Amino acid sequence: MTINLLNAFARGLLWLVFATGSFSVTGIATTSVFPLHSELIDDGHVKGDYTKPLPYSYIRPSDLPETFHWDNVLTKERNGDDKGRSYLTRLLNQHIPQYCGSCWAHAAISTLQDRIKIFRQGAEEINLSIQYILNCGRSAGSCHGGSILKTYQFIKEESGFIPFETCQPYLACSFDSDEGFCPHVDTSCTPFNTCRTCDTFEENGGTCREIDIMPNATVAEYGVYDRDDFEHLEDFIHAVKAEIFARGPIGAVLNGHGLANYTGGIYDDPTQPTNHTHAVSISGWGTDPQSGKEYWIVRNSWGAYWGELGFFRIRMGTNILGIEEKCAWATPGSFTTVNYPCDEDGGNCGPVTKTYLDPSDDVTIVMKRLRLYQVGDL
Template identity: 35%
Template sequence: MRLSPVSVLVAAAVVSCVAALDSRTCHRTWKGREHLHPNVYKLPPPTDDEMDEMRSLPRHLDWCERGMCTPSWNQHIPIYCGSCFAHGALASVNDRIKILHHELGWKRPDVMIGRQSFLNCAPGHGLSLGCKGGEPADVYEFMKVYGLPDETCLHYNATDYTKYITASNPNGTCPPEGFCIDCMKTPDSPETPVCFPVSSMVRYRAKKYWRLAGEHAMMKELQHGPITCGMACTNEFVFNYTAGIFRDTTNFTELDHDVEIVGYGEDEHGVKYWRARNSWGTYWGESGFFKIVRGENNLVIESDCHVMVPDVSDDKFVWDKVHPAYGGSIYGLRPYDQNQIAHIGYPLENSSDISWNNTQHYSHELLHKPKRPMPMKLGSTPTPSNAWIQLVMVALVAGAVSIVAGVVGTSFRRALYERIG
């Protein structure tokens, strides 16, 4: 079924209402994907074939129990930043890189992808709004086009591209040091430490990424590694969850957060659950993790998931024990073996080649047209007269919600800050 123009406007208005609730946990933009919002598109039940396949899969799977989980993060420090989409997306990437290294027989330290490098540089290229929200696909598209370094290039400080906005740089395009930086005394400045950009480093990329939804698709993909899923967050979940299997009873569907799903299972009473990692520190929940009922789309956690296949080909430049192509320096990677570089077949990219101060627009920025992989089940198309009434009512409701949310959200945050300050 094709969406009518009015239905598209209604979907956008629904998402606008959600956006008005600025006291929420995180920020999801739903840019170009309004038609997939859980309030608009309802998941169909699994087919008989899908049920049979789920029964054939392992009843219990946990990538952390297999030793394939990297350390956890906290998006809320040193200040609040609505970057759950980046944390959730990159947490599954970190773990999939660890799984890939293990499959390749590479005994390497854990890789933690640079969150701050993304928040500094991706918005200037049209991918996310930094601390004001985004989508997991923004993260994966940036990694596909540009790649991201690990966190040793830049520690997380919960800021974004807005610190670079000036009259001459209205897009907030990041300078080279916003991607990777070093600060120390140098031969040219022996008395005073200086900071300078590092232009050559290993960058981790996305081979491909896609969206999936539903218990069957999630379980099937989890056989290959963790995934990232959106969810709605009630106050009960945020402030009162401590341990065990969570089940929301309010039918809350305002998806506003992203988490990493690391596995699934059943408890001793046969209750099915997902095991997920949050980005609120290890002092929250079960050492930063939680369980939520599976197969019920509780808190719409089965409605909007993403998967990315990482590309670690840059690693081979520096990790070859016999013939490394590049070696490291204070200023970044430098050629070590020209013969090996020629054998590999392509040189390590230099980040200065990316037009940091004159944003190079790619097709995904200029020709963003949302794909609609699933038919929308919205019922019958409203008649023109009812459509206008519907649209006016949605607009009135959106305005009212915006006003109430602004007042309540501000009061709520002020009270909370006073409690924890």
């Protein structure tokens, strides 16, 4: 299996699993800029871990605005033609410093940290360590593909936390990657590879050491919207829209072949395959004023030079590229707001954390946002 994987990726193939226990690679690579190929493994028993009501149970389809995007959210303070406030965290490129099929981790973690930023009302964003997931979350995936849902499962049920990115910056390496400098990188799951720092240059006697008390975030609940669980596609779309509007961006999977040559506009090619080879995050939706077509606004992880500054729009309601089949979500549990350093005697250690308030526990937050859009203050 290892030889087959290495041969497959030498030809430029990408592997994606939504929630998996085993896998295989088949097919032939395309000649596009981003050659992608994979098959989706059955989700099995991984459906989520949650008890709170889902947003579609308290938001009616007719209540949702025609256009909504977490990069441009209306606020009471907005005036004139000023752009609304952005609650999205920074855009990344999964393929630098070298190629790594970690789209699943980028989609999972970007949506989680977006939701923290939304809860903090746009305060300085918290970026979480994707490399930690590659180092320690082997049950979730690697540079050869993985699972959005299993990333959340790993954080909640195995690790218990994910450190801030300043603990462990993204290297685009995993235990099974031979790309670039990855063969020379230690990606084992150790305290040193969870959070570390270096004090000065080696020639000056400097050393690097692990950090045991670190800023981090946790996952409270996670789940998946599966098209097969809804009688009609429009019911699935309502559920996804309500989730995005109430709690924030959501992870999604689709076929990445059609995106390779995307240069802008609303992607609408029904001839492309719908098997899932790539993971992204849906951050909003809109309606084209000329054609009247509804579309999803989606953040990719191929860098800002690609698409519409790293985003793309894709037609809603016809399952283009298979994007309207499965969407995964998670809510934060808590996150560090203050990280006290230890005194010399070992005292005064420990971070101060803030507990996330799930909008499903206090729907007045969501209702206020709905009213702001319903009054037509655009």
